[in-house]
Amino acid sequence: MSSMFGKPRVSSERPPQSPLPECNVAILGCRGAGKSALTVKFLTKRFISEYDPNLEDTYSSEELVDQQPVLLKVMDTADQDGPGNCERYLCWASAFLVVYSIDSRKSFEGCQRYLEVLALHARGCQRRCPVLLLGNKLDMEQYRYRACGRCSQQKGCPSPAGSGASSMRCRHARTSLGCSTCSTRPCGRCGARQSGTFPCGRSSSPRSGPARPWPRQWPCPPTTAWPPAPSTPSPPSTTRRYPRWPRPSWSPSSPRGLRAKGRLPRSPC
Numbered sequence: 190m191s192s193m194f195g196k197p198r199v200s201s202e203r204p205p206q207s208p209l210p211e212c213n214v215a216i217l218g219c220r221g222a223g224k225s226a227l228t229v230k231f232l233t234k235r236f237i238s239e240y241d242p243n244l245e246d247t248y249s250s251e252e253l254v255d256q257q258p259v260l261l262k263v264m265d266t267a268d269q270d271g272p273g274n275c276e277r278y279l280c281w282a283s284a285f286l287v288v289y290s291i292d293s294r295k296s297f298e299g300c301q302r303y304l305e306v307l308a309l310h311a312r313g314c315q316r317r318c319p320v321l322l323l324g325n326k327l328d329m330e331q332y333r334y335r336a337c338g339r340c341s342q343q344k345g346c347p348s349p350a351g352s353g354a355s356s357m358r359c360r361h362a363r364t365s366l367g368c369s370t371c372s373t374r375p376c377g378r379c380g381a382r383q384s385g386t387f388p389c390g391r392s393s394s395p396r397s398g399p400a401r402p403w404p405r406q407w408p409c410p411p412t413t414a415w416p417p418a419p420s421t422p423s424p425p426s427t428t429r430r431y432p433r434w435p436r437p438s439w440s441p442s443s444p445r446g447l448r449a450k451g452r453l454p455r456s457p458c
């Protein structure tokens with residue numbers, strides 16, 4: 190049994206005649222939401238920042254799901270302007286991931302159109318496909334728009350309860366989406382950017398800490414939680430499990446793939 194992505198591989202123990210069950214996952218969302226980054230992170234456990242926004246591809250990886258080996262196929266879509274030509278993934282996928290960036294209200298609102306398309310498709314479809322609404326770029330929490338509770342200005346990504354996720358019958362992955370304070374954001378009513386009490390009278394949460402200029406820097410560099418993308422292939426190390434190159438366990442369906450997207454360094458071989 191060899192190791193792949195830190196998980197045990199079982200392919201060598203499988204009789205050759207029994208094909209793996211397949212699971213097709215389509216990753217949807219507005220441009221820049223981080224779909225490709227998520228895909229790459231999942232496949233390689235690395236964060237790679239360069240990208241070509243116009244490329245779309247499907248990748249496959251053997252994974253363990255409930256202790257069972259599954260051939261997971263991930264379609265990293267690249268719609269130009271919201272859902273279009275949706276048949277290519279509606280008929281193909283058995284699960285959908287609708288991604289938005291927590292620092293972009295526009296990307297969140299863009300998800301609504303995808304969820305509507307999926308809901309429409311589900312109505313005319315016999316099989317039920319799970320849909321997950323996913324808030325991405327959690328390291329950008331400090332730049333996330335938020336609603337001012339006093340002014341009722343909905344500038345930010347709403348909480349899952351108000352997101353419409355339940356009415357769209359999808360799950361909403363919320364890791365840091367909760368609106369705790371907007372003290373580091375301009376107040377929707379008075380425009381002030383400070384902690385404590387705003388000129389309009391709204392108080393900030395004590396959890397907010399010191400005020401930060403907003404935005405401090407844009408675009409935000411990846412935090413330390415994201416390993417920097419090396420420009421050359423990383424040799425396997427004992428502390429970090431980066432895949433060997435070339436990696437046999439997953440592959441883009443076309444030569445364009447991630448490498449063409451600039452997301453993967455070229456193999457040294």
Ligand SMILES: Nc1nc2c(ncn2[C@@H]2O[C@H](COP(=O)(O)OP(=O)(O)OP(=O)(O)O)[C@@H](O)[C@H]2O)c(=O)[nH]1
Pocket residue numbers: 218219220221222223224225226227237238239240241242243244266267268325326327328329409410411412
């Ligand atoms: N800070 C931070 N940046 C991210 C994260 N995920 C993606 N990005 C950056 O966001 C930008 C867009 O990411 P992509 O993965 O290309 O987004 P996409 O949804 O695939 O965009 P399209 O290919 O245009 O559809 C890139 O500059 C990424 O480096 C994240 O979790 N944190």
